[in-house]
Amino acid sequence: MREKVEEVLNKIRPALQRDGGDVELVDVSADGVVKVRLKGACGG
Template sequence: MKEEVQKYIDKIRPSLQADGGDVELIEVTEAGIVKVKLLGACSGCPMSTLTIKNGIEKTLKQNVEGVKEVQSV
């Protein structure tokens, strides 16, 4: 599942980089929890929770079977 998650993270990455940020995949657990780290401008952005939940989590849940939640570390 980690490879599939990374594939979709790589598709999301350019839109974050366009705003001066980035995202790094840290871990995918057996329970379907995806842990990511926001970098650059995204790390301190007040909208980072929305980026994770409405952007990254929504995309991963729709495209990768078994993803339950995305968490920021």
């Protein structure tokens, strides 16, 4: 499951990076809860 989540994050990462941000996968629990850390600037 972690690999699938990473694949999806890699698809959206370029858009976040163009806006000065990024996303980091923190954890994927056994029951499917995904925790991410948003980094960088937000425009609004």
